[in-house]
Amino acid sequence: MAEAKILTICGALRAGSTNRMLLAEARRTFGEAGWQDADLRLPLFDEDIEIAEGIPAAVQHLASQIAAADGVIISTPEYNKALSGVLKNALDWVSRVKGNPWADKPVAIMSAADGRSGGERAQASLRLAMVPFRARIVAGPDVFVAGSRAAFDGEGRLVDERTAKGLARLMEALKREIAR
Numbered sequence: 001m002a003e004a005k006i007l008t009i010c011g012a013l014r015a016g017s018t019n020r021m022l023l024a025e026a027r028r029t030f031g032e033a034g035w036q037d038a039d040l041r042l043p044l045f046d047e048d049i050e051i052a053e054g055i056p057a058a059v060q061h062l063a064s065q066i067a068a069a070d071g072v073i074i075s076t077p078e079y080n081k082a083l084s085g086v087l088k089n090a091l092d093w094v095s096r097v098k099g100n101p102w103a104d105k106p107v108a109i110m111s112a113a114d115g116r117s118g119g120e121r122a123q124a125s126l127r128l129a130m131v132p133f134r135a136r137i138v139a140g141p142d143v144f145v146a147g148s149r150a151a152f153d154g155e156g157r158l159v160d161e162r163t164a165k166g167l168a169r170l171m172e173a174l175k176r177e178i179a180r
Contacts, residue, residue: 004178005034007069011076011087011122013041018112018148019075021156025164026073026110030171036069038062038090045092059093066094067101071108071178072135078113078122083129091129102133106177108170110143112151118144138173141166 008023027035042058043049049056055063066072076083094101109126111119123144127137143166145151151159158164 003032003034004070004175005036005068006030007036007038007065007072009038009040009072009074009087009090011074011084013086017077018145018152019077021152022075022110022112022145023073024156025158025167026075026171029168030174036065038065040086040090042090042093045089050096055097060097062090063094063097063101066105069105071106071174073108073110073174074126075110075112076119076122076126078111078115078117078119081121082125083122087126088129095132100133102130102135105135106138106174107135108138108174110167110170112145112148114148116146118146118148120144136177138170138177140173141169143167143170
């Protein structure tokens with residue numbers, strides 16, 4: 001199989017976010033691939049913008065990245081018991097693009113949050129938001145990084161061996177789903 005093209009989507013905008021650290025761990029764990037990072041700095045979804053100006057170029061670029069990827073890895077924080085607003089906004093915008101770049105796309109979901117659940121509710125709400133897209137969400141294993149501020153060492157590596165092993169199994173499952 002040729003080198004897989006993988007798009008990473010971080011539901012947090014902050015450069016030092018633990019979800020970015022988790023995506024970096026996913027890259028190391030997955031191994032060789034053609035990696036791209038999505039940029040979710042998009043305007044707030046507003047149908048008036050869409051009517052007056054069409055789909056913003058940044059949204060079209062994101063949709064094109066999704067379409068071109070062999071697989072997608074999404075990591076989201078949990079805000080107020082759900083996925084982040086920036087990630088939901090991106091999903092809303094992409095839903096307005098002609099065609100469906102998510103259709104039959106293998107997608108691995110994970111989360112890092114400072115709370116005890118590690119973003120479990122964020123993942124549940126993200127899975128629900130992804131249903132209309134008909135993506136192939138990797139069933140598991142679940143990767144929830146709880147107490148995320150203390151979950152990475154000074155070099156950005158996961159300190160909990162059990163979580164690192166779960167991430168490795170999730171990346172292997174994503175590889176199998178891509179090869180399918």
